[in-house]
Amino acid sequence: MKVIFENVNVYSGKRKIIEDFNLEVNREFISIYGNNGSGKSTLVKVLMGLYNFDGNIFIDDIAFNKDTTDMMEKRLSFLLKDYDDVIVAETVFDEIAFPLENLGRTVDHIKKDVETIADRLGISDLLERVPHELSLNNRNLVALASALVSKPDILIIDNMLSEFNLEVIDYIKGLNITVINFTSNSEDCLYGDRIAILDKGKIVLNNNKEDFFEDIDLVKKYMRLPFIVDLSNRLRFYDLIDKIYFDEEKLVDDLWK
Numbered sequence: 136m137k138v139i140f141e142n143v144n145v146y147s148g149k150r151k152i153i154e155d156f157n158l159e160v161n162r163e164f165i166s167i168y169g170n171n172g173s174g175k176s177t178l179v180k181v182l183m184g185l186y187n188f189d190g191n192i193f194i195d196d197i198a199f200n201k202d203t204t205d206m207m208e209k210r211l212s213f214l215l216k217d218y219d220d221v222i223v224a225e226t227v228f229d230e231i232a233f234p235l236e237n238l239g240r241t242v243d244h245i246k247k248d249v250e251t252i253a254d255r256l257g258i259s260d261l262l263e264r265v266p267h268e269l270s271l272n273n274r275n276l277v278a279l280a281s282a283l284v285s286k287p288d289i290l291i292i293d294n295m296l297s298e299f300n301l302e303v304i305d306y307i308k309g310l311n312i313t314v315i316n317f318t319s320n321s322e323d324c325l326y327g328d329r330i331a332i333l334d335k336g337k338i339v340l341n342n343n344k345e346d347f348f349e350d351i352d353l354v355k356k357y358m359r360l361p362f363i364v365d366l367s368n369r370l371r372f373y374d375l376i377d378k379i380y381f382d383e384e385k386l387v388d389d390l391w392k
Contacts, residue, residue, distance in 0.1 A: 136195050136210065136288035136313045137161050143190035145177055145336075152177055153188070153336040164307075166296075166324040168358055169333035175317040178333075179293045183213060194289070203324040209238060212287035214278060216294040222339070227253075227269070227277050228262040234285045252280045255306065275299065292316040294324045321361045325381050332357045348379050 138160040145153035153174050158167075166228055169175045180186045184204045192199035194210060212234070224230040228249055235245045253259045256276050261269065266277055275298045282290060289311055296304065297320045304326050307314060317326060324330045324344075331341040340347070348354055351368050358367065367379045367386065380386040 137193070138289060138313060138315065139191075139193040141191040141193070143181070143188050143192060145174075145186055145188045151336065153181075156190070156336065156338065158331065158338055158341070160313060160315060162311070162313050163329060164327035165331060166318055166327040167331045167333050168314040168318055168321060168324050169230065170319060170357075172331045172335075174336040175319070175333060176293065177336075179215075179291060179317055182291055184377070201314060209285070210288045212282045212285060212290050212384045214282040214290060214292045214295045222266045225265060226262065227258065227264050227266055230266050230277055230343040231262075231280045231284050234281060238285060246286050247281075248286075252284045256280050256303070272298075276303070279303070279307075283307075287312065289313040289315065292318075293317055294320070296320075296326065324358075325361050325363070344381065383391065 138158075140156050140158045141158040143153060144151055156174075156178070162244060167175065167178075177186060181188050181192070182199075184201070184207075195206060197203055197206065199207060222230060223233055231249045231253065232245045236246060240248070249261065249262070253262055256279060258273060258276050258280065261273060261277070266274060269277065270314075275295070278295070279299070290307070292314065294317065296316050299307075308326065314327070316323060318324065327344065329341070330344050330347045332339050332354075339357060340354065342349075348360075348364055348368075351360070351364075354360065363381060363383055363386065364379055367376060370376045370386075370390075373376070376386070376389065380389075
């Protein structure tokens with residue numbers, strides 16, 4: 136599933152908050168990093184159909200606009216930081232089922248899909264519980280189940296990835312769908328295939344993860360380096376290693392050789 140942004144501009148009054156935003160995302164996991172005020176949440180709301188924009192957005196060659204919003208509901212799903220504010224059901228089962236009901240799925244189909252995703256995320260025993268009474272960790276898992284139960288082609292994550300453990304993140308990565316992870320946590324960026332930096336409404340850096348940190352000084356202008364990248368850079372300075380690592384265990388193993 137491909138997502139293309141072409142010269143997208145978003146305004147707040149007369150002020151331009153997203154400026155000439157261009158990006159192409161194929162079936163991959165991309166993290167779009169930005170500090171507060173960079174425009175991340177604005178882009179999420181554009182994809183939710185909440186903000187008007189100039190320019191073009193194409194999802195699998197279909198123009199994204201008010202006339203295609205209903206069609207896009209079957210393709211896009213959102214995992215939002217403020218999930219607690221949008222809980223709509225009295226039980227976990229009904230909360231997870233809500234997207235399927237909106238899509239007109241049958242009762243049997245809904246029951247099967249809800250039970251399947253709950254089992255995979257380890258929350259089957261919570262299906263009759265009240266969402267607001269769950270722990271934060273379990274509420275986050277319910278939010279993820281709700282986002283994935285409809286088997287979307289594209290998952291949009293808004294500052295939520297760091298709420299999950301590595302096992303859950305690996306599950307998301309293994310779904311073979313397009314993931315666009317908007318984040319202000321640089322550590323989250325290491326889980327994907329590609330990293331882009333959003334600054335003042337524009338993409339200022341964009342590269343695959345392996346090449347992204349080649350110019351460390353440039354990256355440091357826009358983000359605090361992830362711990363393992365910062366450590367690798369310092370060790371490289373003293374000629375103890377010759378590359379940037381993204382895995383702590385791999386770094387330790389190579390240092391001890």
